Amino acid sequence: MRIEIAPGVRLFVDVDGFGLVPDGPTMREKPTLLLLHGGPGFDHTGFKPAFSPLTDIAQVITYDHRGHGRSDPRPVDEWTLDTWADDVVRLCDALGIVKPIVLGQSFGGFVAQRYLARHPGHPAKVVLSSTSPAFNLERKLPVFERLGGPAARQLAETFWLNPTEAHTEQYLRELHPLYNTRPPASADGRQRARYRLDILRHFIVHEMHTMDLRPGLAAAQCPVLVMAGAQDPVCPPADSEDIAAALPAHLVELQVYAGSGHGAWRDEPEAAFAALRRFILA
Known part of the structure; x- marks a missing residue:
């Protein structure tokens, strides 16, 4: 459904699971877990069906960021972190x-970090999964080289410094498979998604290179679980x-998963979802 x-x-918003469930003589309200997808320029479909098992403890809501996926197209001047962060509150x-x-x-996670800074009293809890507070290209390149050799390092550097349409296509085709330590659950994921790679290229050039989200994080007022994969190149x-x-x-808890790349819930789902359950229920 589309929500104004x-x-x-x-x-575009999708809801998995009831928010209000029978519990003896009462109706019990479950917490709402709001999932913010990666990209930019990607969509929410990568969360499906991985997060559906959490519906026994939370109502799970996915959506496509403004201008993305199945959400309505929006003008380029709205493709900013501030807009996407404020959209969490608007939604x-x-x-x-x-x-x-x-x-x-x-x-x-970039969006969630900016949301924390701009609206620190809004969330009950925040999870920051396989994300960064700044560009930090110098950290990405050695990992790409370790995982894919000198050619992977060169392609990563070329793309991140000059994200043309051709470089973007080559990067996604050749380097995206290095993001995770396990193959995707379905080979059809890329075909199911709706991409807006013009948003990706615009964000890299106009905001990502100078982004520094660290100062705003000091404003956080709720528990924050930070999840990282030790093999994550990006x-x-x-x-x-x-x-x-x-x-x-x-307020912070940091967990690093030794066998994971970009998203521990993808590569070590049993351990990652156990941590998420504990965090949600705490």
């Missing part, structure tokens, strides 16, 4: 969600360590 979050702005207001648990994966674990160091020490 501002005049003329509609986001919650439209759906009547109070105190969501917000999980940001990769680029969704958001290396040192980036998650920077995030954890920038958050209030009494």
Whole structure:
């Protein structure tokens, strides 16, 4: 379904599981887990069906960021972290969600970090999964070289410094398979997704190179779980360590998964989802 979050702005939203469930003589309200997808330029479909098992403890909501996927196209001047971060609040207001648990994966973690800075009292909890607070190209390149050799390093550097259409296509084809230590659950994932790679290229050139989300993290007022994969080439674990160091020490928990790449819930699902369950229920 498409939900209007501002005049003329509609986001594609999907809901998995009841929010209100029978519990003896009462109806019990489950927390809302709001999932922010990666990219930019990708969509929410990568979360499906991996997060459906959490519906016994939370209502799981996925959506496509403004301008992405099945959400309505939007003009280029709206493709900013501030806009996408504020959309988390706009969407919650439209759906009547109070105190969501917000999980940001990769680029969704950029959005979640900016959301934490701009709206620190809004979430109940936040999960930052395989994400970064800054560009940190110098950390990415050695990991790409370790996983794919000198050619992988060169291609990564070429793409991140000059994300033309041709370089983007080659990067996704040749280097995306290095992101994870396990093959995808389905070979059809790329075909199911709706891509807006012009948003990816625009964001890299206009915002990502100068992005530094660390100062805003000090404003956090809720528990934050930071999850990193030790084999992640695009958001290396040192980036998650920077995030954890920038958050209030009494609110943050950092977990690094030795066998995981980009998204421990993809590569070590049993351990990662156990941690998510514990965090949601705490």
